Amino acid sequence: MSTKKILMLVGDYVEDYEAMVPLQILTMVGHHVDTVCPNKKPGDKVKTAIHVFEGDQTYSEKPGHNFAITFDFNQVKEGNYDGLVIPGGRAPEYLRLDERVLDLVRNFAKSNKPIAVICHGAQILTAANVVQGKVCSAYPAVKPELIAVGAKWGEPNQTFTNAYVDDNIISAAAWPAQADWMRKFLDRLGSRIEA
Numbered sequence: 001m002s003t004k005k006i007l008m009l010v011g012d013y014v015e016d017y018e019a020m021v022p023l024q025i026l027t028m029v030g031h032h033v034d035t036v037c038p039n040k041k042p043g044d045k046v047k048t049a050i051h052v053f054e055g056d057q058t059y060s061e062k063p064g065h066n067f068a069i070t071f072d073f074n075q076v077k078e079g080n081y082d083g084l085v086i087p088g089g090r091a092p093e094y095l096r097l098d099e100r101v102l103d104l105v106r107n108f109a110k111s112n113k114p115i116a117v118i119c120h121g122a123q124i125l126t127a128a129n130v131v132q133g134k135v136c137s138a139y140p141a142v143k144p145e146l147i148a149v150g151a152k153w154g155e156p157n158q159t160f161t162n163a164y165v166d167d168n169i170i171s172a173a174a175w176p177a178q179a180d181w182m183r184k185f186l187d188r189l190g191s192r193i194e195a
Contacts (some may be wrong), residue, residue, distance in 0.1 A: 004031045004082040004189050009101065009124070011037050011091030016048035016064030017175040018087035020120050025182045026085075029193060034071035034081075038098050044069045049089055051119075051174070053160075058141070059174075073100075078107035083189050088119020088139060088174070096127035106130060109168065116170045116185040118177070122146060125169070135166040137173050 006026055010019050019035075026033050037046055050065030061125040084105070086092065095101050101124065108115055109130035117125055122138035125131045126145045136146050139152030146153060154164035156173035163181035170188055172181040186193065 002190075004191065005080060005085050006031050006085060006189075007076060007078075007081045008033055008035045008085040008087070008135050009037070009071075009095065009104075010035055010067060010087060011095045012046045013049045013090040014046060014067065014087050015089030015119055015175060016050045016067070017178070018089065018121075019048060019067050020065065021175070021178050022085050022087065022116070022182055022185075025178075026186075029186065029191060030189070031176075031189075033085075034076070035067070035069055036073040036076055037069050038095065038101060040069045041072055042070055046091070051089065053176075055144045076104060078104060078111060078113070081108075081113070082147050083107045083114040083116065083185065085120035085185070086115065086117045086124055088121045090120070092120045092123040102128040109185050112168045114168050114170060114185055114188040116181060118172045118181055119174050122171060126151070129171060134169050135164050135171075136169055137162075137164050137171040139173055156166045 045066040050062045050064045051059040077125045105128040122142050126149045132150035135152045135154045160174045160176040165184050170185045
């Protein structure tokens, strides 16, 4: 398996599991991951939050870990990467207001490179207008935004463990789907893992 270079876009209060676990999975199989955040430099950290499903009408939020930034966002060039990972949490709600973030996502989409998005990360895809006509899953609260921009809703199963692939978009509703989500992302990258 050849090493792929992956970009991960995060911000303060990104969902902890949705950033940390994919980073660990991707590096464990030998890929290189640059983690970036607008207005942060290598060595800086972002705060994370853990979203817990406790039977309430929505998730609860607990403090997470600090997550390290490893590359300068201002130096990112889409052409240097094979794929993009956009975790959820609260970070996407404000990252989607950054025009450079949206341009970067549009460039990945135009190049038809794999974009793995989970939970509220789909808010960035809707703001970048790159999911029209594509099946996309997300945390159910994001469904109206996806439908409004012409995406097709990818319904999460009862345990939130399924992911969808539509061309270059690999999407899932929440962190319980990470095994399926990352498996499908690795497959789209051309990574082969054999037991």
